[in-house]
Amino acid sequence: MLVRPDRVHRSVYADPGIFELEMERVFGRAWLVLGHDSQVKGAGDYFTTRMGREPVIVARHDDGSVRVLVNRCMHRGSTVCAEGRGNVERFVCPYHGWSYDRGGALRAVPFSSGYSEKDFQKNLGLRAVPRVKSYRGFIFASLAPDGPDLENFLGPAKSSFDDFVDRAPGGELEVAGGVFKHAYQGNWKLMLENHLDGAHPAYVHASSVAVARGAPEPGAPGAEHYYDIAVRQMRQNGAPDAVWEAIGIWATPYGHGWLGDYHDDKRLIGGAGHPVFEEYRRRLAARAGEGEAERALRVTRWNTIVYPNCSFMSQFRQLRIIHPLAVDRSVVTTYSFRMKDAPAQMFRDTVAFANVVNGTASWVLTDDLEVYERIQRGFAAGSPEWAYLGRGHGRDADEPDGTRRGATGTSEIFIRAQFRAWLDYMSAEG
Amino acid sequence: MRIDEFLYHEARLLDTQQYEAWLELFTEDATYWVPLEQGQKDALETSSIVHDDRTLLELRVKQFRHPRAHARQPLARTVHQVSNIQVISRNDVEAQVASTLVLVEFRNGKQRLWGALVEHRLRRTGEGWKIAHKRIDLVNSEGELEGIAILF
Numbered sequence: 001m002l003v004r005p006d007r008v009h010r011s012v013y014a015d016p017g018i019f020e021l022e023m024e025r026v027f028g029r030a031w032l033v034l035g036h037d038s039q040v041k042g043a044g045d046y047f048t049t050r051m052g053r054e055p056v057i058v059a060r061h062d063d064g065s066v067r068v069l070v071n072r073c074m075h076r077g078s079t080v081c082a083e084g085r086g087n088v089e090r091f092v093c094p095y096h097g098w099s100y101d102r103g104g105a106l107r108a109v110p111f112s113s114g115y116s117e118k119d120f121q122k123n124l125g126l127r128a129v130p131r132v133k134s135y136r137g138f139i140f141a142s143l144a145p146d147g148p149d150l151e152n153f154l155g156p157a158k159s160s161f162d163d164f165v166d167r168a169p170g171g172e173l174e175v176a177g178g179v180f181k182h183a184y185q186g187n188w189k190l191m192l193e194n195h196l197d198g199a200h201p202a203y204v205h206a207s208s209v210a211v212a213r214g215a216p217e218p219g220a221p222g223a224e225h226y227y228d229i230a231v232r233q234m235r236q237n238g239a240p241d242a243v244w245e246a247i248g249i250w251a252t253p254y255g256h257g258w259l260g261d262y263h264d265d266k267r268l269i270g271g272a273g274h275p276v277f278e279e280y281r282r283r284l285a286a287r288a289g290e291g292e293a294e295r296a297l298r299v300t301r302w303n304t305i306v307y308p309n310c311s312f313m314s315q316f317r318q319l320r321i322i323h324p325l326a327v328d329r330s331v332v333t334t335y336s337f338r339m340k341d342a343p344a345q346m347f348r349d350t351v352a353f354a355n356v357v358n359g360t361a362s363w364v365l366t367d368d369l370e371v372y373e374r375i376q377r378g379f380a381a382g383s384p385e386w387a388y389l390g391r392g393h394g395r396d397a398d399e400p401d402g403t404r405r406g407a408t409g410t411s412e413i414f415i416r417a418q419f420r421a422w423l424d425y426m427s428a429e430g
Numbered sequence: 431m432r433i434d435e436f437l438y439h440e441a442r443l444l445d446t447q448q449y450e451a452w453l454e455l456f457t458e459d460a461t462y463w464v465p466l467e468q469g470q471k472d473a474l475e476t477s478s479i480v481h482d483d484r485t486l487l488e489l490r491v492k493q494f495r496h497p498r499a500h501a502r503q504p505l506a507r508t509v510h511q512v513s514n515i516q517v518i519s520r521n522d523v524e525a526q527v528a529s530t531l532v533l534v535e536f537r538n539g540k541q542r543l544w545g546a547l548v549e550h551r552l553r554r555t556g557e558g559w560k561i562a563h564k565r566i567d568l569v570n571s572e573g574e575l576e577g578i579a580i581l582f
Contacts, residue, residue: 178466178477181574207499211492216485227485234489331574336477347475354477361464361479361578363493369577370501 003419006390010379012422013187013387019327026308026425027052029144030254031153033310033321034058036335037137038174039085040066044102047085049333050323051143056129057081057091058139061103068129068141069104080126091126100126136165137173148254156403157256160304164314166296168339169283173317177351180334182360186372187379188308188324191332192418194368195303195311196259198244199391199410201237204371208363209238218267221274229352232265234363239264247302247409252402255307255421257414261300261315268353269300269315276345283341305414307421317350318358328376334358389415433527433552434515436559441510444581449491452581457553457560460484464566464582479571479578490581501579506537508580512548524562525552531566535580545569546582 002009002018012018032051035058039047046059048071055071057080071079073093080091080100090107092099097110104126109115130145138161140150151158165171184190194200201209212234219225239262247260263269270277285293305311312319317337324330336354338347356362379387392411396404406413431439443452456462463473464480473481482490493499514530526549533544551563566582 177475178470180466180477181572183574183576185576203498204500207493207496207502208489210496210498211489214492215489225485226483227489230486231489344475351475351477355481359477359479360575363489366501366577366579367499374500 003423004386005416006393007386007388008419010381010385010387012419013189013376013379014327016327019187019324021426022422023052023324025428026422027143027324029142029147029425029428030308031131031133031140031142031147031150032308033306033319034068034139034141035321036139036173036175036319036337037066037134040139042087044087044089045085046081046088046102048081048083049321051129051141052324054143055079056141057126058141059088059102062101063103066132066134066139067103068132068139069100070127070129072127073098074106074124074126104128136161153254154256154306155254156250156252156401157258157304157306160258160301160312160314163296163299163301164312164317164337166288166292166299167284167314169280169287169341171287172340173337174340175335176338177336177347177354180354180358180360181331182334182365182369183329183331184369184372185328186330186376187327188322188330189418189422190372190375191320191322191330192305192307192311193415194372195305196249196257196414197410197412198247198249198259198262200371201239201244202241204367205234205237205364208234208367211363213238226352228267229349230356230363232268233353233356236263236265236268237364244410245408249406249409249411249413250399250403251396251406251414251417252404253421255418256305257307257417258304259302259414260409261302262409263300263302268349270297270346276343279343280346283343287341305418307418316353316357318354320358389419431558433517433525433559436552437512437515437527437529437550440561441512444510445508447505449494449581453488453491455559455561456484456487456564457555457562458484460487460560460562460564462487462564464568464571466571468567468572479568479575501577504537506535506580508536509534510582518549523554525554525559526550527552531582533580533582537579540576542576544582548582 040060043060043062046057057069057071059067061067071081073080075098076095078095080093090099099108101107106124129141131142133140133150212231215231218228243262247262249259251257303311309322320332320334322332336350389412392407395407396413399405462482466477466479494502511532512529516528518526518528529548531546531548535542547567549565552559553562
């Protein structure tokens, strides 16, 4: 047994055989977050990504539906679409010119006289990923033909996507502002186990908290500086222990979870009194109504994990997707979102926030990546065999909405929930 | 100091870990920019690998010296190879200078190679040249990069 109620065996992070099984049983089965509608607005728009290690194309079909196609020619296996994004009429394989339409159907094959059956093309369309669905504009897909439907899979975690969208005046979000791609020499699970961990900032981020505390003071409205958002955010990571303990942490079935927000800096969370935020609030209320605006802005969440491949900040408009490449190699893509119809300054704040929190050279992220790599090196040790996940164990409480809440905000309930889901995926046959 | 000598001096300060002295080469209103996208025009509505004003640049240098800066202790060893220096334009106040950077980084058993096109906007002051703006376009800025804890 590799997973116990309060501990996990080191091999789940270090054994290449287990990683292979994860690709088949976890990433081959679960709903994975692939992106957002705004990345494929019109017919023929596409972007490439991965589902686990499988290269896929997410494309808008002529009928308006989003298709997810395995990026592999049915003839000799080449990817038919170069990495990236764009708009195409046809996906044409570079090897022998087989061409496929936006829905993946095979349309033309050069030297077709070499094939005896006239109708062979029927079965040689690009392989479509069997299940594709979206929730509030976020695109999901599953490599498995059967399994829980998306709404059931997300369960109470739907509320974090709702929070993301409900904050936008008019309810529209769009991916904008560039995509960070960072890599680390460590297991994919390490990122998901870090993002709801309220006990790590004081230690991992000690140096960025310290330098931000020593920085010049951020300015009041009208006297602001470019550096303000970065300094304010780094300072917040040094919140007192009592704040982290009090913010609340929730886990859901299928391994999802979220952490309450720890910010008290009004400039970062758009508190009252700032002219840009007041304008934003007016626009939100005008579209959604005063009561709904009030309700939407009262939700305070930090990261939400959608297990096994996504982590996002509804309140700060950041979404990260993790791509496992090997047992000890992971790549993360980070997207920022613009709320359409919000004041332009709100998006500038989002970009400044992304740079300090998720930037590849950030004061903050670089220390997380360093620690992931040190964990990976530590788990190479054959003994001791177990890692301890006992913080708050035995004190998790069931909530009426189907979530489980940790005893304090720093409870490791979310990691235990991830491994419960992991064990379900990994131990189910077929 | 001639412009080429100034750029070599800057590189030498970085490669000998004299980061505080390096910081003094910048004007108070300086910006230091490592764009995320090729040909990036804007740093306010598009993310950057680094987009620092003088205050933020100073925080980077201070973090280098912090005993619990895990990704920076020990500091990476670097070699900045600056070449292909061209003065694009100059007047009595400023000079626009293009150069090529090849950088070798080594830390904790990992060696990395970086390449970049660099632009300096240098300003003439009573203390000689100062850097008013430095832009570093990495050839792999859009790649899947491991954490960056060095200065270009």
